[in-house]
Structure formats: structure tokens, C-alpha cells
Amino acid sequence: MTPQRLRSHLLLTGLTALLTAACAQTPVVPTPPPMPAAAPPAPTPAEAVSRLFSDYWEEGLRLSPLNATYVGDSRYNDQLPNFLSAEFRAQELEFNRKWRARIAAVDPAPLGAQDRLSLQILLRELDNDIEGARFPGWMQPINQFYSLPNQLAQLGSGSSAQPFKTVQDYDNWLQRAGQIPVLFDQAIANMREGVAAGVVQPRVLMDKVLPQLDALIVAEPEQTLFYKPISNLPAEFSAEDRARLSRDYKVLIGETLLPAYRKLRDYIRNDYLPKTRASVGLAALPDGAAWYAYRVRTTTTTDLTPEQIHRIGLDEVARIHGEMRKVIKQLKFKGDLKQFFHFLDTDKRFEFKSEEELLAYYNGLRGKVEAGSAKLFTLLPKAGFEIRPVESFRNKSAAGGSYQSPSEDGSRPGVFYVNTYDLPTRKIWDAEDLFLHEAIPGHHFQLALQQELTELPKFRRFGGVTAYIEGWGLYAESLGREIGVYQDPYDYFGYLQNELWRAIRLVVDTGLHAKGWSRKQVIDYMLANSAQSETQAISEAERYMAIPGQALAYKLGELKIKELRARAEQALGPKFDIREFHREVLKDGAVPLGVLDSKIELWIAAQRGQQPGD
Known part of the structure; x- marks a missing residue:
């Protein structure tokens, strides 16, 4: 033992003896046990x-x-x-x-x-x-x-x-x-x-x-x-x-x-x-009718039957044809609707000369659409997006356009994919409408913004209700004139053509899977009632075969949003603010259509200073 440690040992021994003697003369008061730590408060x-x-x-x-x-x-x-x-x-x-x-x-x-x-x-x-x-x-x-x-x-x-x-x-x-x-x-x-x-x-x-x-x-x-x-x-x-x-x-x-x-x-x-x-x-498969009814119900978030949806589609096709005839009359075209479809499909003035020209055209729309959208929206996403051509290995069967959401951490932007396969079928009159649907104020606005709503649980930020998401995309197309595009009658007809296409989907998807239509019947119906090329009609018909019911979401979702806007405009009159309406539609992310209806009803009541149920 070192001298220093020895001294410490002796000092400790002496103190122990003194304390022992003191304890022999003085009663020992027991030390109270420590208070238990307070339990954390129960979560609210x-x-x-x-x-x-x-x-x-x-x-x-x-x-x-x-x-x-x-x-x-x-x-x-x-x-x-x-x-x-x-x-x-x-x-x-x-x-x-x-x-x-x-x-x-x-x-x-x-x-x-x-x-x-x-x-x-x-x-x-x-x-x-x-x-x-x-x-x-x-x-x-x-x-x-x-x-x-x-x-x-x-x-x-x-x-x-x-x-x-x-x-x-x-x-x-x-x-x-x-x-x-x-x-x-x-x-x-x-x-x-x-x-x-x-x-x-x-x-x-x-x-x-x-x-x-x-x-x-x-x-x-x-x-x-x-x-x-x-x-x-x-x-x-x-x-x-x-x-x-x-x-x-x-x-x-x-x-x-x-x-x-x-x-x-x-x-x-x-x-x-x-x-x-x-x-x-789908009805040709075992239990196929029930399978299709399930897909219809889950995709549309409604209780509409395939037969009811088929009828809605036929009515919408007739209504949009009427709007198209007004444009044909404005353009002083000599011929009927089917002849005008053929003219749009075959006239070289409506074709892009190269993939580069097509992509440049879409990129050129950004500034105009962003400026016009500022008049209709105050709730905007922070994330940006890129425009890319669909990869060659999948472009033959891909849709004309699609959107991929950005990553949560901001390292990957949103992507608007444009299909350049069979270039003569990708029409100039189709471009403004497709941009509004896939990019802004369509899917990029809604999906990128939804991811940024950090107060929502993640299953809602990154989830989706197809009828809402695609309904919003189609509704965004309808905002073209308010944004400042569709100034050329051909471009406006392009919007009507794409709205018509979504109405046709109600007819042919239910026709395929609930009414026994053949592939040829579907393609013939599309060619007879729209300006789409045979390439696009074939691609779309086969898409509906591959994913039954998904195509119903677009038109039914759009009809619901338009119905709610009309209801709000009528109820609020001069108090109606389109920017606040859009904020209310977007601020909770994608929701079932019935929930959206209830939400807008509450918003209308609040704008009128009413309590729910008044």
C-alpha cells in the first residue's frame, strides 16, 4: 500500500470509529425512502x-x-x-x-x-x-x-x-x-x-x-x-x-x-x-361480376352500379358532343362531327415535327400556366417537377401522359412523363389539356401538395383515393380558360375531346366488364365518337382490360367537384372565392367523394356564418 493510500485508509478507519461511537450514544433516525419518480402523464x-x-x-x-x-x-x-x-x-x-x-x-x-x-x-x-x-x-x-x-x-x-x-x-x-x-x-x-x-x-x-x-x-x-x-x-x-x-x-x-x-x-x-x-x-372470369362490382365501388368511392355509370357516360357523351358542335360552328368547318374528328386526326398542322419540338412545347407552357394558376390558387406545393419522355421500352403501351410524385425529402422532383411514341398521333391541340391534367394545376399541385401537408398522418399524405386524384386532374383541365390557355378554338376543342374521352370511359369500361362488349366494339365506339387515333384507341381499350374500373374514377370525380363548386357558387353568391374553394378541396388531401361532399357542405355553412345543421 502506498503512503498516500495508507494515510487515507487510516483517516477513514478513524472516522469510522468516531461515527460508531457517536451512533452508540445517539439514536439513529432512518432515512426516508426516495420519492418514486412521477409517472409520465397519460397521452391525450x-x-x-x-x-x-x-x-x-x-x-x-x-x-x-x-x-x-x-x-x-x-x-x-x-x-x-x-x-x-x-x-x-x-x-x-x-x-x-x-x-x-x-x-x-x-x-x-x-x-x-x-x-x-x-x-x-x-x-x-x-x-x-x-x-x-x-x-x-x-x-x-x-x-x-x-x-x-x-x-x-x-x-x-x-x-x-x-x-x-x-x-x-x-x-x-x-x-x-x-x-x-x-x-x-x-x-x-x-x-x-x-x-x-x-x-x-x-x-x-x-x-x-x-x-x-x-x-x-x-x-x-x-x-x-x-x-x-x-x-x-x-x-x-x-x-x-x-x-x-x-x-x-x-x-x-x-x-x-x-x-x-x-x-x-x-x-x-x-x-x-x-x-x-x-x-x-372481367365478368368472363369466375366470380367476375362480383369482382368488377367491388372494383367499381372501391375505385369510385360511390355505390353506383355499373349500369348507372354506363348511363351517366352516355349522357355525358351526348352533352359534350353538343359543346363540340358549337366549336365546329365557330370555326366554320364544313362537315359533321365525325368529319371534324377525321380532320383533327389527319391534318399535318397539328403534328409535332420531332420529339424535341414536342418536349419544348410542353416546357414552354410552364410559365403561362403558372402565372394563370396564381389567380385561382393560394395553396401551392413547394416541390418542383420535370418533364421527361416515357422510356422507349414501355412507351408503346403507356398512356399519353403520367405523373410520378416527388420524394418526401425533396431529393427527387415530381415527373410529368410525356409519351412520344408514334409521334404523329401526339397532337398539338392535345398538349395544353394534358399539361393541366398531369402537371399544374392537376396532379403535381394535388399530389405534391398532399405530401407536404405534414400535419396529416403519413398514410394520408402518401395514400390516394383514385376518384379524388383523377377527378381533380380532370377538373384541372376544365380550368384552362380561367388560367389563360385554350385561347385557340382547336386547343379548346382538345380539352373537350379529352373530357369526352373520360366520358367514353364510363361507357366502354362498363361495356367491357359488365355488358359483354368485345375489344372491337370498344375500339369502334371510341373511334366513332371521338377524335382519338386508332393507336390511342387500341392502347386505351387494352388499358381498360388490364385495370378494370380504374378508368371510371376520372369523370365521376370531376363531376362531383364541379357539382360542389356549382353548389358553393349558388349558396354563397358574391361571397364565393374560387381560391378559397380550391384551398378547401385540396387542404385535406385525397378523400372519398362522400367525405369531400360533407366537407364542402361544412365549408359553405362556415362561409355563411352558420352552424352545422342550421
Whole structure:
């Protein structure tokens, strides 16, 4: 023991002796036990339900890593579960039932209006998902419109939601893409079960899938879309990382991805295609009528029957034809409506000379539309958007335009995809209308803004109600003259033509899936009643075959928003402010049409200084 430690020991011994003697003479007063720490206050009902919504969202992202990637959450970018498997479907159903029970157990009485609305929306979504599990959509995992092989190729190309900025990003895709063969093998197994059960795709759709797959299958890895991230390696990567990633991507593409794509293509071409069906409607499948009724109800968020929707479509087609005849009269065109359609479809003045000219035209619309929109909107998104052509491997079957939302973190802008395939069919008179629908004030305004409504739970910010979303897109088209476009009668006719197209969808989608129409009947009806080219009519008809009921959302949603605007204008008179109406429609994100109706009713009452129910 060192001298210093010895002195300390002796001092401690002496103090102990003194304290012991003192204690022998003085009673010891016991020290009271420490007070227990105060329990944290119980969460308020609002805090509790907010945590519930957050837990639901987080568990959902773990279950669906691809969804996480698309919303800009990078935590699961290396994962790709076999979501086509029976095990996954059971897990998903268990998830929906568990959360349905938890959400239903919440007492809405002490909650605010926004939380009650969130409960209502989430319960509806969960009920729909649980009911939908009875239908065998999993037996038809691939079609020409929503194609898993195409989706994965987009992700792997670096032009979509999967990020390729850091070395970790590149390694994430190596891990995720390594699971693609498992998914493709499951897709083949599911299609085999579909063949046995009589649940197969129409042949005409799968005929279009084969060239899509062939476009992705090339001889050398370096020539594939999957190699583009290596061609665009960030300059700051080290030489070691660049060499390793280039080597690993060549191995991944050559030994894993291309064989998987070839195997899928060969199965579809050699085995599945001969067993596909000649029929084209959903009603031709087992339990198909109930399946279509379910899709109609969930897509439109209404209780309208296919027959009622068919009648609405016929009435709208007749009304819009009347508006078109007024434009024809204004232009002093000598001929009837069908002859005018032919004129619009064939006259060279309405064609773009090149893809570059088409893209420049769309980019040139931005300034005018942004300035005009400022007169109608005060609630605007912060995120920007880009205009890109649809990729060549999928443009033959893609729609004329589409929109991809920006990422949550702002690292990826929104994208307005313009289809430049078969360029003569992409008309100048169609451009203003398409821009308003897909970009501003249509999908970019609504979807980008919805993501920025941070006070809403994430399942609403990143979720969607098709009738609202597409209804808003079509309603945005109707604002053209108020914004300052459609000044040329041909451009205004283009708007009417696209409104007509959405009305025609009500007729032909229900015709296909509920009334036994053939593909030829659908195409003939579209060509006889609109100015669309045969290329567009074929693409659209086959789209309706691939995704039954989805096309109904546009017109029914637009009709509801227009109805609510007219109701508000009549009720408020000079008090009506279009900017405040648009704010009210947009400020809660996409909601079912019945909820939107109730919401606008409350807003009208508030503008009039009334209490609800007055």
C-alpha cells in the first residue's frame, strides 16, 4: 500500500470509529425512502391516435419496402420481399385485420375533426383491402399496363425512385435486385395456378407483354437499362469502389437478372400464351361480376352500379358532343362531327415535327400556366417537377401522359412523363389539356401538395383515393380558360375531346366488364365518337382490360367537384372565392367523394356564418 493510500485508509478507519461511537450514544433516525419518480402523464386522445397512425405507417413500410422507396424513405432500399407469395398474402391479410381491429377500437368522440376523418378513411381502406383478398388478382401478376418487370427495370435504371447517389445506394440495389428471380419464379407459379383455375389474362394483353420483355433482354450487361447507374457513377467514388461496383453489376445483370427475364419471357411465350383467353371482360372470369362490382365501388368511392355509370357516360357523351358542335360552328368547318374528328386526326398542322419540338412545347407552357394558376390558387406545393419522355421500352403501351410524385425529402422532383411514341398521333391541340391534367394545376399541385401537408398522418399524405386524384386532374383541365390557355378554338376543342374521352370511359369500361362488349366494339365506339387515333384507341381499350374500373374514377370525380363548386357558387353568391374553394378541396388531401361532399357542405355553412345543421 502506498503512503498516500495508507494515510487515507487510516483517516477513514478513524472516522469510522468516531461515527460508531457517536451512533452508540445517539439514536439513529432512518432515512426516508426516495420519492418514486412521477409517472409520465397519460397521452391525450389526440397524442394516442397520432402514435397509432404513426405505428401503422411504420409497420406498413416494413411490410412493403418498395412503397417506402417510392415515398422517399431509404431505410429499406435493399429489400424486396416475395410479395407475390401465399405467405406474404397471409401476412398482409393478418396485418390488415389486426390494424382494422385496433383502429375500430378508438373512441372518436374526444378527437378533433381531422383525426376523426383519418379514422374514417383508414377504416374504409382496411375494409376494402380485407374484402379484396377474396379475389384472385394474384393469379394475374403481369399485364402490359402495370408490369412488374417494367417497374423493376425503371427502378434499376436510375431514372425512378431508387436512388443511386452513394456507394451504399449502389450496394442497396445489388441486394434488392438479387431477389428479382424469386419474384419472377413466384409470378410464373401464380400464373400456373391461374391456368388451372381458369383465371388468366386476355391473350391480346399478353401479346403486348412479350415485346416489352424482349426490349429489356439484350446480349451484354453493359447494354441493359440495369447498367445505366454504372455508366453514370458519381465522380467522387473511389477507384476501388468504381471497379468493385462495375464488376458486381456485370455479374448481377449477366448471371441473375437477364436469366430471370429470359425465363419469364419464355414461360409466357411458350406456356402461358396458348392458355390465355379470347374474352376481354372481367365478368368472363369466375366470380367476375362480383369482382368488377367491388372494383367499381372501391375505385369510385360511390355505390353506383355499373349500369348507372354506363348511363351517366352516355349522357355525358351526348352533352359534350353538343359543346363540340358549337366549336365546329365557330370555326366554320364544313362537315359533321365525325368529319371534324377525321380532320383533327389527319391534318399535318397539328403534328409535332420531332420529339424535341414536342418536349419544348410542353416546357414552354410552364410559365403561362403558372402565372394563370396564381389567380385561382393560394395553396401551392413547394416541390418542383420535370418533364421527361416515357422510356422507349414501355412507351408503346403507356398512356399519353403520367405523373410520378416527388420524394418526401425533396431529393427527387415530381415527373410529368410525356409519351412520344408514334409521334404523329401526339397532337398539338392535345398538349395544353394534358399539361393541366398531369402537371399544374392537376396532379403535381394535388399530389405534391398532399405530401407536404405534414400535419396529416403519413398514410394520408402518401395514400390516394383514385376518384379524388383523377377527378381533380380532370377538373384541372376544365380550368384552362380561367388560367389563360385554350385561347385557340382547336386547343379548346382538345380539352373537350379529352373530357369526352373520360366520358367514353364510363361507357366502354362498363361495356367491357359488365355488358359483354368485345375489344372491337370498344375500339369502334371510341373511334366513332371521338377524335382519338386508332393507336390511342387500341392502347386505351387494352388499358381498360388490364385495370378494370380504374378508368371510371376520372369523370365521376370531376363531376362531383364541379357539382360542389356549382353548389358553393349558388349558396354563397358574391361571397364565393374560387381560391378559397380550391384551398378547401385540396387542404385535406385525397378523400372519398362522400367525405369531400360533407366537407364542402361544412365549408359553405362556415362561409355563411352558420352552424352545422342550421
